[in-house]
Amino acid sequence: MSVPSITEPRLDSVACASPAGLHRMAYWEWGDPDNDRVLLCVHGLTRTGRDFDLLAQALQHDYRVVCPDVVGRGRSDWLINPAGYVVPQYVADMVTLIARLAPARLDWVGTSMGGLIGLGLAGAAVASPLMRPGRDAWGLGGAPDIPWGRMVFNDIGPALNLDGLARIGAYVGQDLRFASFQQAVDYVQSVSQGFGPHDAAGWAALTEHVFHEQDGQWVKHYDLRIAQPFALQTPEAMTAAEALLWQAWDHLPMPVLVVRGAQSDLLLADTAQQMIRRNPHARCVEFQGVGHAPTLRADEQVAAVREFLLAP
Template sequence: MSAAVPPLAHPDLQPRLDFVTCASPAGLHRMAYWEWGDADNDRVLLCVHGLTRTGRDFDLLAQALRDDYRVVCPDVVGRGRSDWLADPAAYVVPQYVADMVTLIARLRPTRLDWVGTSMGGLIGLALAGMATASPALRPDRGSWGLGVAADVPLGRMVFNDVGPALDLDGLSRIGEYVGQDARFDSFTQAVDYVRTTSPGFGPHDAAGWVALTEHVFHEHDGQWVKHYDLRMAQPFSLQTPEAMAAGEALLWRAWDHLPVPSLILRGAQSDILSADTAQQMVTRNANARCVEFLGVGHAPTLRSNDQIQTIRQFLLADSC
């Protein structure tokens, strides 16, 4: 018999679930998003997860910031409660950016702050690069020129263990498991799998590993299976060195011109964001600073008090 998945400790702090319809070349799809805090708060914090994760990774961070923000945590298409794409070739950053633009238009914030873990950080950087390069950008306000209902003033951005240059060894490690069809007879076995394949998350107690598993596995036909489209591994594995180099150049250009205060979080043992790349990021952009967490690799899960408070203090620095 499968082990039950416990709810959050405080049922009154459960998020609201909603959906927004987005477009791809192959048609329409729905993107799910989890929402915390006052729905009328026009100060929005958009939290975007890593490659195989979901928006529920940010539960504890969202609870800590729900009084200050409308915290919105999407399940990127192909993950969690969101639809799967008809064409797996569209599981790439440009599609994710387009979906986020659609979501931002739905939310209509007057200020938008961003927390992005790994892939979520790349999406945010690509989006910021597009906005900065757009002739629709209004420099007098420092806003996103996204063609949405209203200009969205840039706020602050957090990049969780990611930067313009990614370590190839770490990418190879991720590529080994992202498309694996792991199936388990019990939820406990799924928890053990996540613990084994995610040592970079750092130390967590038993409840922490349950929380890190319950939204990335779900029960289907009596087995616990991954809660994402395994076909997303196809474009991930087909990237050429030339394409990666071109993408890196574009991301560095976006980073160099990013006009807002930015916080880089790095796991001290990260195999994705090297110490050298993190240092280059700080050197090349005067608006950035870096905080490193010991005993953690890729990526900090933003569940511990020190990680949450570091983000909270940074985001709310101009509110004090």
């Protein structure tokens, strides 16, 4: 029996752990909840799982599509200690979510930060059997044996351009308040030119889940303290992290698609080419007129990702 299309996702949550205690991570879900073929879509630094609405609608008959709000964003809890707003904590949260979903096959779409989380998770999963031979997959020891299918890295890679990082860092922690939703839309459009061209409805859709109304004003729908660990990155720490990410990238065994905005200031063309050279399972598609990052809302972007994920 075919599953009917839905235009609004289901909202659920999972309890995750940090050194400070438990927190709730919300996730949006499309498609048949009994489908054990899962597509996990993870958003960028200040965004939410609702960024993937159009992609999820296009794939809901093929997957159980799950789009979490990473902790500190959207409908998820905020962390007690902002030092936890880092990739290792996000990876741990995704492990908890994947254990809840128990997929027979897991595909991944990660935009910007979501791609780094996926790379960290896949790298840990690849290394785990070497470090912990013979450990049970979902039992009392070891990292989960994640049944990877395919991965999509949306405008992200192991090496990040510092100019692009500085541009993002300039606005992440700003406490801005707007008197109307349209003013919030105008602001999102002003700092997100890299998203490429969108009509008025598109910009409204890209705003409605990252701003919310509070006491008559429209404020950012994320914990502004996510900027704190972002600002504390030293050149030495970034160099060490880049080396680890390249090591993980080089050993990814699954088919990989790198999606790049042709004018991206975060994933440079040279880096994307190096990614393809270093991993024989990877290929790249670029979209003209787009920077950081393709929103996966345009028909050609959705089609490219869908074609890759559903290829034999």
